[in-house]
Amino acid sequence: MRFLLLSAITEKTKTHPNEKRVDAPLAEGLLTTVRLAYGEEVCEAGGSVFDDIGAFCQARDRAVSAKNSTAKEAQAAAVTYATYLAILTALERPLGDALGDIDEKFLPKLPFGWRSALEKDAEAKMSLLHLERGAALWNLAMANASSGALLPRDSEEEVKKATRHFQVAAGALDELATLGLVVKIAGRDLRQNPGSMGGWSKPKPPPELEETTAKPLSALMVAFAQECLCRMAELSGKAAGTRAILGMGAVDAFAAAATALSSHGVDKAVKGWALAECQARREMQRALCFWMLATPAQNPGFGELVALTARAASAASAAVGAAKNLPEVEEQQMRDLQVTASDKLSTLQKDNDSVYFESVPPEASLPLATGKVLAKPVALQA
Incomplete structure (x- = not known):
């Protein structure tokens, strides 16, 4: 973006x-x-x-x-x-x-x-x-x-800096939202001579300066920061369970941002600029999280492993469908994950049909990590 x-x-x-x-x-x-x-x-x-x-x-x-x-x-x-x-x-x-x-x-x-x-x-x-x-x-x-x-995104230090930048961006957008420029400008617009002010008479600021733009984009910045925390957990070798919790937090954060960006009153130019990538990143984080859950530290029953892998493969396919709105590197990452998950699922299904003969539980019964959003806006210093 x-x-x-x-x-x-x-x-x-x-x-x-x-x-x-x-x-x-x-x-x-x-x-x-x-x-x-x-x-x-x-x-x-x-x-x-x-x-x-x-x-x-x-x-x-x-x-x-x-x-x-x-x-x-x-x-x-x-x-x-x-x-x-x-x-x-x-x-x-x-x-x-x-x-x-x-x-x-x-x-x-x-x-x-x-x-x-x-x-x-x-x-x-x-x-x-x-x-x-x-x-x-x-x-x-x-x-x-x-x-x-x-x-x-190759080192913890660089990712930490990126996290901070996104959090500061969220804080700046939150402060912008509190200015109430639509009301302030509308209240003064009719008392001024449009000709002397460059001919501008529209009783509202550019869409970037409206609260209906700033608040949804602040939520998007928080989601980007949470995504960085997921990468930091990966680089530092955190356990899959911890990474899954952070990953589902990123899913939740991007979902919240997408809802905010889709709400009534958000300028169409803003939606076109930010919403598609927000939704694509939500799908990407869901796929990565489900893939981690499909490789648990403790082996589940074979039927459950088949179901976990099937869920991950399905999520990867959905992510590939949305990945055209992501940078090329991340789009390729989703394509690679789709191939890996599909190949693993095919192997597991064959083994289950010929060796284990275990029932495969429905997706609704599978374990799902509870997401935790740790990223927060950073207020600007006075």
């Missing part, structure tokens, strides 16, 4: 409806607006953030230009967005939502603008710190998700 960043709208803007078009960097516009609207005493209350315009400009410039195509880029982007969020937090503490009440003649100085990565032509521009914070939170989440996805 490619985790997509919102892109900043940085074209020229008007500083006032009656003035000619000029370059107006957001950071400088923010500081100018605060001084014009509230006076120097508010700037003094803002502390070092207001004293150092250059630092703020540099932080946003780095945030705007951050990329996440490679693991190295994504990890650097995660640091960039975390730094930028810290600066935004420092701005919000003295100002809160006060900017929303500034006289309209000042508002065009602050066209915080972001264009959707998921929905063509969806964009938002307005003088609201929450919008800027929401965009930064989304991009922080996506940078961490990209880092987690792009890190190798």
Whole structure:
């Protein structure tokens, strides 16, 4: 899955409806607006953030230009967005939502603008710190998700890092969901001049910044983190029983994420981007878990072993059917598992028919590990 960043709208803007078009960097516009609207005493209350315009400009410039195509880029982007969020937090503490009440003649100085990565032509521009914070939170989440996805899975240390990245992504999305940008933007939309704000009049933010997007994707990040824990258990040589518990936890986590992504109100672009892979990974984890249960530490009766293997082979076939939505390496892993499970089942059935003659219990009576989801969102530090 490619985790997509919102892109900043940085074209020229008007500083006032009656003035000619000029370059107006957001950071400088923010500081100018605060001084014009509230006076120097508010700037003094803002502390070092207001004293150092250059630092703020540099932080946003780095945030705007951050990329996440490679693991190295994504990890650097995660640091960039975390730094930028810290600066935004420092701005919000003295100002809160006060900017929303500034006289309209000042508002065009602050066209915080972001264009959707998921929905063509969806964009938002307005003088609201929450919008800027929401965009930064989304991009922080996506940078961490990209880092987690792009890190190798060959060592415990790398998988541990990937787990952490996904958990931080979940935490950022949870925080984004609490901003309530749909309500905040709708409440201000009709009081602003769409022409002076770049022509945007849609009373909602890009789909990435809506709660109905953030919460389901947070659940998906938790599922990815749980999947990493399964890999860590494999690399560390944990017993099959422990791995099965974690594996069923991953099945449960992906099932919960799929339900959330399928719910009413989730943007169709988000569903198309995330739901198919979520469902495919649920099937993959189920197949891996059932295969582990088909090779128990203590030998069951031969008939039960046939049933366990048949269940694993069936799950592997279902996983192969959904695997087109997985990376090629994992798709091949499911195909290999399907062949291995089918071959083993064929051998066991022949042996049972010619040697053991044991009855094969129905699948509903087979043991099933109770899943445990250990992955949790990691809240961002204040």
